[in-house]
Amino acid sequence: MRLADWLRPRLLDRLMAQLDDLRPEIAGRAEGEVLELGFGTGRNLPHLPPRVKRLAAIDPKPGDGLPALEDRVACAPFPVERHALRADGELPFDAGRFDTVLTTFTLCSIPDPLRALREVRRVLAPGGRLLFLEHGRAPDPRTARWQDRLNPLWLRLTGECNMNRPIDRLVEAGGFRLEELTRFRHRGPAVLAHMYRGVAHSA
Numbered sequence: 001m002r003l004a005d006w007l008r009p010r011l012l013d014r015l016m017a018q019l020d021d022l023r024p025e026i027a028g029r030a031e032g033e034v035l036e037l038g039f040g041t042g043r044n045l046p047h048l049p050p051r052v053k054r055l056a057a058i059d060p061k062p063g064d065g066l067p068a069l070e071d072r073v074a075c076a077p078f079p080v081e082r083h084a085l086r087a088d089g090e091l092p093f094d095a096g097r098f099d100t101v102l103t104t105f106t107l108c109s110i111p112d113p114l115r116a117l118r119e120v121r122r123v124l125a126p127g128g129r130l131l132f133l134e135h136g137r138a139p140d141p142r143t144a145r146w147q148d149r150l151n152p153l154w155l156r157l158t159g160e161c162n163m164n165r166p167i168d169r170l171v172e173a174g175g176f177r178l179e180e181l182t183r184f185r186h187r188g189p190a191v192l193a194h195m196y197r198g199v200a201h202s203a
Helices: 003-027 067-075 113-123 141-158 167-173
Strands: 032-037 052-058 080-083 098-104 124-135 176-185 194-202
Touching: 003 067, 003 098, 003 124, 003 194, 032 113, 098 113, 113 124, 113 167, 124 167, 167 176, 167 194
Parallel strands: 032 052, 032 098, 052 080, 098 124
Antiparallel strands: 124 194, 176 194
16 A cells, blocks of 8 residues: 555544534434535534435545544444445446535535536435535635635646536536525635535425
8 A cells, every 4th residue: 555545544644633523413403314425534524413324435536444434334324335436437336325415525526516416416315405614715705706716726736626617506506405504604714614504306
């Protein structure tokens, strides 16, 4: 294993721990058969409720071998299926399979988020819900302009993360109707700290 492959999930796990206080409110609303986009190191697992029957987790760069991840999966009170897949490809799941799709801090990094959202619509059951918690474009025009200026550099540094995506408009453009949406400022630099938390249904 290359050093970078060993180091990446450990650094990611530590960085994403800074956002754990935001997870229970959205992950705790999942139920039934759940699909999680961008499973990462499994930090949502402890916050998923007993109403979850099974979790299918996809991530193009799975953190296999990370002890903390393996412990979280082992402690889950429901089966966890892990798939090394991109969210914007053709997902290998039947139409209407899932009651809930959960995405946290993932839509910023999917190369084609609209295609991914269309696949989410396909695999959601009638009446199913998309639960999302994402960072994105700030409402303040000055901050948003800085996000636009800095985003090319940020992309080069992170390899995948966009700081300026308007998450609510993306979700709607992907064919969803917003049932709930909360926008708020979290800790950290303004260009990275604007959050979107919401629930959506197929339009």
